[in-house]
Amino acid sequence: MAVPLSPFVLAAQQAVAHALGTEPEMFVVGTPPNPKMGDLAVGCFPAAKALKAAPPALAAKVVESFEATEMLVSATAAGPFVNFTVNTEALFMHLAKSALGDEELIAKSPGEGKSICVDFSSPNISKQLAYHHIRSTVIGHALVNLYRALGYRVVGINHLGDWGTTHGMLLAAYHRWPPAEPLTIKTLNGLYVKFREAMKEDEGLGDEGRAWFAKLENGDEEARKLWQHFKDVSWAEFETVYEMLGIKFDEVRGESAYVDDMPGVIEMLDKKGLSSVSEGALVVMLEEEGMPPLLLRKQDGATLYGTRDLAAAMYRWNEYAFERSLYVVDRGQSLHFKQLFRTLEKAGYEWSAKCSHVPFGLVRVGGKKTTTRGGNVVLLKEVFAEATERASAKISENNPEWEAKRVADTANTVGIGAIVFANIMSQRDKDVDFDWDDILSTSGDSGVYVQYGHARCCRTLEKAGIEDLDSDVDFALLTQPQERTLGLALSQLGDVVAKAADHNDPHLLSRYLLDVVSDFSTWYTQGNQDKALRVLCEDEAMKRARLSLVAMTKAVLKEGLGILGIDAPNAM
RNA sequence: GGUCCCAUAGCUCAGCCGGAUAGAGCGACGGUUUCCUAAACCGUAGGCCGCAGGUUCGAUUCCUGCUGGGAUCACCA
Known part of the structure; x- marks a missing residue:
């Protein structure tokens, strides 16, 4: 199955392949252990045998002949690895086009006619x-x-x-x-x-x-x-x-x-x-x-x-x-x-x-x-009801002004979403023990966590009240490491979806969404300590840039949850 | 007994074409809110990656054996 890669991953593969005169597909693009080292890492191992050279020497060669492109601004060698730094503006421009603009968030080409x-x-x-x-x-x-x-x-x-x-x-x-x-x-x-x-x-x-x-x-x-x-x-x-x-x-x-x-x-x-x-x-x-x-x-x-x-x-x-x-x-x-x-x-x-x-x-x-004839079953509707009830209590507490219907609808989405997510999150092949506390847990790695991140995005955008975020945004302002970390994570959606489909394993997508929300939360909560770091900060241009990143995050979370069969409420 | 699946932190689990210092959540301990949603965030402690071999420059990852757990092996689906 053809797997579409993000333009940055492709650029990294090509940079290495071009320098070494090999096929780009052979290189696996990963992430360096420390974000300070760069954004994308490529190990030179696959080419070592064919070129009869040690991987570190190849990495040095790649760096030597590297020229900055629209996508990648620098390359450094670290032993057998080449670490690339992506062009921040290009990254956010790309995200803006796919998440907020006319381009598709996920390429529809792989499955055409099949x-x-x-x-x-x-x-x-x-x-x-x-x-x-x-x-x-x-x-x-x-x-x-x-x-x-x-x-x-x-x-x-x-x-x-x-x-x-x-x-x-x-x-x-x-x-x-x-x-x-x-x-x-x-x-x-x-x-x-x-x-x-x-x-x-x-x-x-x-x-x-x-x-x-x-x-x-x-x-x-x-x-x-x-x-x-x-x-x-x-x-x-x-x-x-x-x-x-x-x-x-x-x-x-x-x-x-x-x-x-x-x-x-x-x-x-x-x-x-x-x-x-x-x-x-x-x-x-x-x-x-x-x-x-x-x-x-x-x-x-x-x-x-x-x-x-x-x-x-x-x-x-x-x-x-x-x-x-x-x-x-x-x-x-x-x-x-x-x-x-x-x-x-x-x-x-x-x-x-x-x-x-x-x-x-x-x-x-x-x-x-569990078997029907054995009688040791827990009915699905009972589990849904219990999850919904617990969610309902929390939602009423958070939103005392909501009418009953909105509380009930949101509780359904959150309660059932939590159960759906929990069943996708663990590796398919593993047996799972049914446990009320586990299945209803809404803290940490859970569907609720992802929905919560999405709701935070929505509320922030709502408060800002700015509509036209797809234009007139200066992405060069997003210079914090947490912002590029989040941006890089967002750019992987298409790759993750393709991989999950290829492996028939939706849990890859659920893990990815947890990572995205984690990156988002880390960035977002910096504003708790420092008002200048908030999305809704004083500086208008900065606010627009950050809001744009929030909107991209929201789009990715909504899309990802939707694929998992989970709705994403705007508030909860 | 044959075949298949699983074994990673106290607990639940990521880590999947072999690659840099093995990561999360829960629990424990310590911190963060006159709030852009604390269902959140930050920090500390916690690991012979079941055991033994093999392949490899390099194995939690691949191969073999073993141990432990589970599933399945003709008139159910």
Whole structure:
């Protein structure tokens, strides 16, 4: 994937490459350990072997032949490193154009004309959305936004778990213990748990569930009608949660949508000689790959989710000709996806290489994996409610003059934003333990911290009351080291977004936003001690320049949070 | 038992194509507000980067083995 780099990073690469006569792409641009040493650092190691020279000698050579450019004003050698200092005015001019002016904040060119499928959230119907559903939902949503920000056509897919034996069990449970209407998802969830519980005692119940699923799969009218009812009830509930999170799917196509495609898939695999009957079930053997077989059809003739996933993968390819097709699903299903992709590959579909499982660690409660049937779940809405309530108290305290609705709306944004951020912030692969205090913490590294920084920017701009900050600003006045540190951080937004998308890892963006706010806060709070260092200082020209930097920061934070699926209130 | 993931400060974690003195947050201790939002900022203390080898000029980072924790291994999704 082509990664767009900031013009300053490009300039540093080119300066080194030009001096050494090598390719610019080989050099990694980093940051010197101490800001006094410079703004951008390039190690000369990659060229050492080809040029048969020691890195320090190469660094000296680069510095010797360096000539100041529009972007870079100086270069110094520090051992094997070349440290460049960027042109402050050029830096802020560039930021002003992209953050405040006509140019894009993030280049849309990488994704032009390309499609990305993102399968995320994808809960089972008839079960309540629990806290552990949030990771797929928010990571997937952030991925959708990341790719979209880079110009891709993104199809966000909710592959509802609405088919399979589980739903036969639900039908059986419904008949056994007819619940009162109107039916709620809580009732359905309860029926399922009760049925699973009863199955432990009475093995015949399993057959009953399977029989109902067979009826469903064979198009039995009563079964279909009831199943549709369960689905409607479930989706209505899911939608309220997605709305709280600001999520809209481009495609809500559950497993049931592929029922008609399955015979074709099975026939195709049969024709290619990939399927066989083993222990009474129809399978694709994957022994050579060191994997257990992928099951297509059970002994009783009912299909399995692997079959439907094959059909869904093919549907997505035929429909969207994707550049990447992502499955944001917990790590527990790694084997399943390996089997799935390998089967597609064996069937001769080269595009299977474009499919990836984006796994994430599971959420534990009390040190244990949470499962609906185990009953040790924390409902997502409960967590949202608690977070919102806590935020509400603080907001009322800070803004006693606000009307109730504004407090409530802002509390929603802050409370839910905190939870979304917390779920993106940690590395995808790590398991996380659910802890009320952790998840609701609003100090330090948190979504609230980023929102707070944004709100500070907004309030400062509001107080200044100056509109036309995109012109007549003398950036040469921004000479403080904290100002260039912040400016340099802001200039990295596009690079970070591209990298996060490339790695399918939104947490890179969340970490970046924390860094930006930290740089901003350090700079901004200098004014607490010294009025001359405030943004809203006496000197009009200085005030304009600093306000412009505040506006750029605000734009970057707003954009970044937006990509993570988090709103940024103007005050809180 | 096979496969996969994880192991960094007291706690939760960054550090991802190997590179300069390993960084944050929480907690602890000390400081900052007649306020541009203290949900903030500054400072101090705190590390055999799980253990042992290997590759390399250089390893927290790559490879192998080991230990500990977790996930998963055919009729659920």
